[in-house]
Amino acid sequence: MELALIVSRFDIPGNFVSALPHGSGHINDTYLVETEQGGRKVRYILQRINRRVFHNPAAFMGNIERVLSHLQRKMSDLPPLETARRVPRLVPSRSGEGFCQDEEGEVWRAYRHIEGARSFDVAQSPQQVYEAARAFGTFQRMLMDLPPPPLLETLPHFHDTPHRVRALERAVENDPKNRASEVSAEIEFCLSRGELSGSLTRLKALGALTERTIHNDTKLNNVLLDERTGEGLCVIDLDTVMPGLGVWDFGDLVRSAANPAPEDERDLRRVEVDVSLFESIARGWLEALSGALATSERAALLIGAKVITLECGVRFLTDFLEGDRYFRTNRPGQNLDRCRVQFALLRSMEKLEEALERIIRNCETGSNPDLHAS
Ligand code: ADP
Ligand code: GN1
Ligand code: MG
Numbered sequence: 001m002e003l004a005l006i007v008s009r010f011d012i013p014g015n016f017v018s019a020l021p022h023g024s025g026h027i028n029d030t031y032l033v034e035t036e037q038g039g040r041k042v043r044y045i046l047q048r049i050n051r052r053v054f055h056n057p058a059a060f061m062g063n064i065e066r067v068l069s070h071l072q073r074k075m076s077d078l079p080p081l082e083t084a085r086r087v088p089r090l091v092p093s094r095s096g097e098g099f100c101q102d103e104e105g106e107v108w109r110a111y112r113h114i115e116g117a118r119s120f121d122v123a124q125s126p127q128q129v130y131e132a133a134r135a136f137g138t139f140q141r142m143l144m145d146l147p148p149p150p151l152l153e154t155l156p157h158f159h160d161t162p163h164r165v166r167a168l169e170r171a172v173e174n175d176p177k178n179r180a181s182e183v184s185a186e187i188e189f190c191l192s193r194g195e196l197s198g199s200l201t202r203l204k205a206l207g208a209l210t211e212r213t214i215h216n217d218t219k220l221n222n223v224l225l226d227e228r229t230g231e232g233l234c235v236i237d238l239d240t241v242m243p244g245l246g247v248w249d250f251g252d253l254v255r256s257a258a259n260p261a262p263e264d265e266r267d268l269r270r271v272e273v274d275v276s277l278f279e280s281i282a283r284g285w286l287e288a289l290s291g292a293l294a295t296s297e298r299a300a301l302l303i304g305a306k307v308i309t310l311e312c313g314v315r316f317l318t319d320f321l322e323g324d325r326y327f328r329t330n331r332p333g334q335n336l337d338r339c340r341v342q343f344a345l346l347r348s349m350e351k352l353e354e355a356l357e358r359i360i361r362n363c364e365t366g367s368n369p370d371l372h373a374s
Pocket of ligand 1: 027222
């Protein structure tokens with residue numbers, strides 16, 4: 001379907017100029033659209049939603065719309081131009097819906113492009129990841145009083161790590177692409193972490209951790225930073241917002257932002273937890289959530305980082321074995337490289353465990369011992 005035609009189905013005035021592939025997400029197709037409106041250049045983000053992942057657009061778009069209006073209300077004291085930089089704004093379709101479906105059944109959505117801000121795939125400095133952590137932490141905090149009912153669970157078992165490990169075991173057994181023999185070391189690595197993979201599930205069952213509304217995909221490149229000041233401005237990519245454990249979001253940010261190497265780095269000597277990046281993430285996170293975390297949740301932050309890193313590696317490995325059907329790849333073996341990076345990162349976390357726990361303990365902002373996870 002021609003992109004100009006899709007754009008014409010949204011409430012976007014003026015003339016279509018261009019639509020170019022944008023960003024580096026693994027799931028949806030994202031385009032940067034340029035229009036000309038009365039001599040002015042106005043840009044949008046247009047996205048084709050991956051239907052193999054997101055089956056029910058009405059459900060997940062409903063979640064996103066509830067979250068966006070809640071954030072809008074929370075920021076209603078700010079000048080409108082400032083709110084527009086801090087909360088993504090959906091562009092309705094011509095028929096007033098939050099998305100539209102084309103003749104081929106593809107689901108499309110458009111946002112206004114936030115100008116003067118950008119995201120990063122790999123961390124460039126401790127200050128930058130501090131800003132990202134503050135923005136994601138503030139996002140989680142602001143959603144703590146989202147009026148009931150809870151958001152819909154649009155992707156069941158999304159961060160259910162034991163469930164992900166079982167999917168890996170099935171992929172190893174079926175081995176549809178005859179790749180399992182190539183990755184016996186990775187399979188072994190994962191199976192030897194059985195205790196870790198079930199640890200958050202156990203803490204949840206014990207009542208030490210409870211669910212709340214979270215982002216569920218807090219990769220560094222899912223937050224926009226002010227191009228001029230570096231300030232963490234706006235959390236984006238809200239397709240996965242739904243109930244979950246707060247420590248998952250901390251964990252996914254550590255996984256993606258404390259590693260100075262790219263997610264698919266082939267030289268594993270470059271992959272590690274950079275302690276000063278980790279310290280900045282922990283500080284930003286705990287400042288944003290100051291006083292709002294139960295002691296038990298604070299105590300589980302590093303477990304969250306280890307579990308999400310393991311889980312992400314398991315998901316990349318499963319996809320490699322299944323023939324790269326879930327995560328977009330642009331070269332053979334990329335999902336295996338991504339898996340190896342996650343496992344190298346987890347090894348580094350295990351090696352530095354004591355130092356990382358100390359950093360979390362030393363972060364100034366206090367937890368609230370009276371708060372139980374409920
Ligand atoms: P994906 O699902 O493909 O990861 P994202 O929603 O994360 O899609 O968008 C991909 C990239 O597009 C982001 O990393 C960011 O750089 C940019 N982007 C997304 N939404 C906006 C927006 N509203 N304003 C400016 N840039 C955006
Ligand atoms: C995917 O869509 P993107 O690229 O932000 C994935 C995340 C993974 C991430 C790994 C819906 O995120 O869960 O952590 O890749 N999103 C979905 O880079 O599966
Ligand atoms: Mg993204």
